[in-house]
Amino acid sequence: MLSYRNLLLKTKITKRKHSRTKHSSITKKPKFTPKIQQPFSATDEDEELEGEDGNFSLKSSGPSHSHGVQPLGNLYLSISSINSRNTGLGNLQTLTDELVLEILGLLGGTHLGILSTVSKSFYVFCNHEPLWRNLVLETCKGGFLFNGSWKKTYVGANKPSFDIFSSGIKVKDFYSDYLFQSWLCANLEMKPEWIERDNIVRKKGISVEEFVLNFEEPNKPVLLEGCLKNWPAIKKWDREYLTEICGDVRFSVGPVEMNLEDYYKYSDQVNEERPLYLFDPKFVEKVPNLGMDYEVPKYFNEDLFSVLGNERPDYRWIIIGPSGSGSSFHIDPNSTSAWNAVIRGSKKWVLFPPDVVPPGVYPSPDGAEVACPVSIIEWFMNFYNATKSWKKRPIECICKAGEVIFVPNGWWHLVINLEDSVAITQNFVSRRNLLNVLDFLKRPNACTLVSGTRDRVSLHDRFKNAIEATLPGAIDELNLKAEEKRSQEKKHSFWESVTDSKVGAFKFSF
């Protein structure tokens, strides 16, 4: 029986390279002081936890094993006041949990296995699933068959004669916020109130001109309904079809490459904080038939990076992932805009405009790195509520199969799959964001900021020259228009500063 009373949770923060590739992230040591969260208390055994703002439900698919780890707050209510986390670590107890895990991350599977027998504390730390996940990804690359847990997968692949306990041992009196939260985030269901807010503008059957005028030009998100009706993918792309047509082709899945069948076997069973996500920019080159099953919706036909031919940066991705997978807060690469079309499943989106950094997200001053909570669910748990009282509330929606969302350039966005999902996304440059993109590519730190291409520093010049050759005068024309717009805005804001526009009366004062 777990009794989670007075739970104090910390936000685990990870720092990731930002805006460089769509979905490659590097977890580094946190740089920011974790926030302390409100107390929780638990009622039922492993099924439901109660927080200040209501109940948290655990996934019914069988929560992964917690090894009995309890949040630190529970220690203050225990009779014994012994934390076996500390007694079992000896002099190493002064290290933070993150540091202990970082050190254990230097060990191979055999030593991790041996160390886990030293004390209850080492047993819990050495069984931390992300350690085994790293070992599997390092040793097997993408060639593994997931077997219920990462530890079992590692042992099955590397020491097949070994028999390991099928269910983990529960340790008494082990208190750690870090490990508890990691387990909790892997096993929590999304709460209904995190999902229900839907304030995006939805449009069906609008013309391209309306789209440009009302959404692309003012850089506002919109959800477009009904524009995938003619995509063969909508009818064809079920799991059976995709696995057959893709065969042994390997797709990018986080740091490794996997074939679709193995990836589906993994995603069927997985319960982890940040499930591996299939996110492949070369899917059409790898399986040309996939490219024939969809076409770019008419709103996004202008695709100026195409002037670079094969030298263009990555721009289209197939995205496949289980419920709970997704993309944590980021801005899209190279100042491009994007569309994301859901073919199967559904996705919850949270978007903030370029001038509002989402709570819990800390970009570095040059924008090259972003620190944010380790998992998407952790962001919801610890920061979503804060957005309710913000002046600039985020745009939110659920994008369902058959729907497309337009993500304007510079907007922060987070996405979590609410079901097993398949989607296509493309990033693009049109005349509306060409100047932004050129500015971005010219930044002094372009070599760290630009993504999706090897030749980061010269991309600006190559792109500009190719545009000038293909669309002579277009850049000058856009610059002129932008200049006119700026001076209009200046005039406007001067006029506003001397008048009270609401009542229509002058407010000169001397």
Ligand SMILES: O=C(O)CCC(=O)C(=O)O
């Ligand atoms: O996970 C997703 O579908 C969202 C992808 C995304 O945010 C992106 O491609 O920038």
